[in-house]
Amino acid sequence: xxxxxxxxxxxxxxxxxGGALLTGFLRSVELAVGGYALxxxxxxxxxxxxxxxxxxxxxxxxxYTIIIRAVPELVLMxxxxxxxxxxxxxxxxxxxxxxxxxxxxxxxxxxxxxxxGGYATEVLxxxxxxxxxxxxxxxxxxxxxxxxxxxxVTLPAMTPHAIPGMANLWMIATKDTALLAVxxxxxxxxxxxxxxxxxxxxFLFFISAGVLYLILTLVSNYxxxxxxxxxxxxxxxxx
Amino acid sequence: xxxxxxxxxxDQMDDQAAIHVEDLHKRFGSMExxxxxxxxxxxxxxxxxIGGSGSGKSTMxxxxxxxxxxxxxxxxxxxxxxxxxxxxxGDLEIADRQQVQRIRAHLGMVFQSFNLWPHRTVLGNVTxxxxxxxxxxxxxxxxxxKAVLERVGLGDxxxxxxxxxxxxxQQRAAIARVxxxxxxxxxxxxxxxxxxxxxxxxxxxxxRALAEEKRTMILVTHEMAFAxxxxxxxxxxKDGRIEEQGPxxxxxxxxxxxxxxQFISSVT
Ligand SMILES: Nc1ncnc2c1ncn2[C@@H]1O[C@H](COP(=O)(O)OP(=O)(O)OP(=O)(O)O)[C@@H](O)[C@H]1O
Ligand SMILES: [Mg+2]
Numbered sequence: 001x002x003x004x005x006x007x008x009x010x011x012x013x014x015x016x017x018g019g020a021l022l023t024g025f026l027r028s029v030e031l032a033v034g035g036y037a038l039x040x041x042x043x044x045x046x047x048x049x050x051x052x053x054x055x056x057x058x059x060x061x062x063x064y065t066i067i068i069r070a071v072p073e074l075v076l077m078x079x080x081x082x083x084x085x086x087x088x089x090x091x092x093x094x095x096x097x098x099x100x101x102x103x104x105x106x107x108x109x110x111x112x113x114x115x116x117g118g119y120a121t122e123v124l125x126x127x128x129x130x131x132x133x134x135x136x137x138x139x140x141x142x143x144x145x146x147x148x149x150x151x152x153v154t155l156p157a158m159t160p161h162a163i164p165g166m167a168n169l170w171m172i173a174t175k176d177t178a179l180l181a182v183x184x185x186x187x188x189x190x191x192x193x194x195x196x197x198x199x200x201x202x203f204l205f206f207i208s209a210g211v212l213y214l215i216l217t218l219v220s221n222y223x224x225x226x227x228x229x230x231x232x233x234x235x236x237x238x239x
Numbered sequence: 240x241x242x243x244x245x246x247x248x249x250d251q252m253d254d255q256a257a258i259h260v261e262d263l264h265k266r267f268g269s270m271e272x273x274x275x276x277x278x279x280x281x282x283x284x285x286x287x288x289i290g291g292s293g294s295g296k297s298t299m300x301x302x303x304x305x306x307x308x309x310x311x312x313x314x315x316x317x318x319x320x321x322x323x324x325x326x327x328x329g330d331l332e333i334a335d336r337q338q339v340q341r342i343r344a345h346l347g348m349v350f351q352s353f354n355l356w357p358h359r360t361v362l363g364n365v366t367x368x369x370x371x372x373x374x375x376x377x378x379x380x381x382x383x384x385k386a387v388l389e390r391v392g393l394g395d396x397x398x399x400x401x402x403x404x405x406x407x408x409q410q411r412a413a414i415a416r417v418x419x420x421x422x423x424x425x426x427x428x429x430x431x432x433x434x435x436x437x438x439x440x441x442x443x444x445x446x447r448a449l450a451e452e453k454r455t456m457i458l459v460t461h462e463m464a465f466a467x468x469x470x471x472x473x474x475x476x477k478d479g480r481i482e483e484q485g486p487x488x489x490x491x492x493x494x495x496x497x498x499x500x501q502f503i504s505s506v507t
Contacts (some may be wrong), residue, residue: 143344
């Protein structure tokens with residue numbers, strides 16, 4: 001490090017790295033949002049499979065969550081990424097699409113989503129079980145279709161119970177995006193490393209990246225708290 | 240058994256019946272909870288079901304809307320029998336889910352523990368089924384819901400959350416939720432058993448008013464005085480069988496079964 005910090009290195013335009021950092025940051029947010037959303041979808045399916053599925057479905061869901069939770073996330077991501085893209089490419093070639101290339105963002109979202117899904121399955125399963133049976137039973141007794149019971153009663157009724165765990169998962173999703181740097185995604189962490197080694201200003205760039213992650217966390221904490229308040233409005237209503 | 244015998248051994252389908260149950264059996268594992276129950280509720284009947292704890296009252300009621308699937312037997316609602324088929328293990332299962340949903344939408348059930356949906360307001364609870372199951376327009380459902388909530392004395396609680404209501408108010412909201420679907424029969428499973436004693440009266444008076452306007456209902460209850468008052472027909476369940484049934488004056492005034500005599504003297 002030279003004497004003093006050269007903040008002009010954070011300028012948006014080259015030779016400043018600010019623009020690249022922000023682009024990487026947006027990429028990280030995209031990956032986190034996409035992976036998290038996919039994780040929720042997988043989690044709902046997994047939770048339903050575990051709670052209401054037949055033997056085979058239950059066992060499959062169980063194996064999935066055990067693997068996801070037992071293996072380090074980085075290993076899973078490498079596995080999903082390389083095996084996944086390999087399988088996808090082979091499948092596409094078999095179907096006659098030569099030279100197929102999985103879109104980086106899509107692959108990243110899939111990888112994060114698959115990992116998130118394992119944890120979300122457990123969070124959502126617990127939340128659904130926290131809904132008194134009678135409320136779901138009442139929905140059936142009034143002739144709701146299973147899909148309606150799910151969307152009109154089970155999911156909204158379990159949401160307050162799911163929020164603390166799911167908020168945690170969101171925090172993990174934002175940070176898991178950094179692991180994708182290993183695979184070569186130019187998300188915030190990778191761009192930061194490039195900027196730092198090109199300029200030798202490690203302190204400046206890693207602190208900047210840390211601040212960006214912190215801002216993301218603070219903003220989403222605020223959003224999550226508002227959402228929790230909304231979802232709990234029936235429960236928090238004073239007697 | 241009494242001459243009120245149209246429900247006794249009904250091998251004949253009763254087309255007049257709102258609810259017709261024939262030779263209903265239900266087992267949980269190796270325990271047979273219902274051992275051949277037959278029951279008919281004609282339009283306007285108020286059938287009170289009494290009996291000791293564990294005698295199978297709730298199970299019978301829950302078979303009527305198939306919350307429990309019978310092991311064997313036949314249940315029809317307004318002349319339409321549930322389409323059930325026999326599984327390989329010899330039990331029954333639902334063959335036509337759509338039919339069950341369609342019939343259920345016209346059978347309102349009131350639960351011991353209210354079971355309102357906590358994430359919806361009182362109004363939202365009452366409009367939920369009309370809008371999302373019956374396809375009634377939002378405006379019409381709102382108007383209907385306000386009317387039924389007015390009826391049960393909750394006209395000022397439309398925007399309240401279930402958690403803000405007393406038990407009695409919650410149960411009245413649950414009754415309004417049933418009224419909003421204009422049910423062809425109502426099923427009550429001990430609607431006042433979870434209530435503090437001082438709240439029982441307000442719920443019973445709502446049910447009484449519904450009975451007086453000749454709504455068809457099957458009412459499982461431990462409130463003997465109330466059953467005697469409002470029922471047109473009383474059924475005494477004992478160990479999964481109907482041991483005695485008849486008009487309330489007979490069941491409460493001159494019970495013939497020793498078990499029933501004992502049961503009535505123990506609860507009154
Ligand atoms: N889902 C179930 N699985 C196993 N056993 C059950 C189930 N539901 C009810 N039973 C048993 O069946 C018997 C009859 O139960 P049911 O709830 O119908 O009685 P009840 O007459 O309603 O009693 P109570 O007055 O206490 O409500 C009881 O022994 C009960 O333990
Ligand atoms: Mg019961």
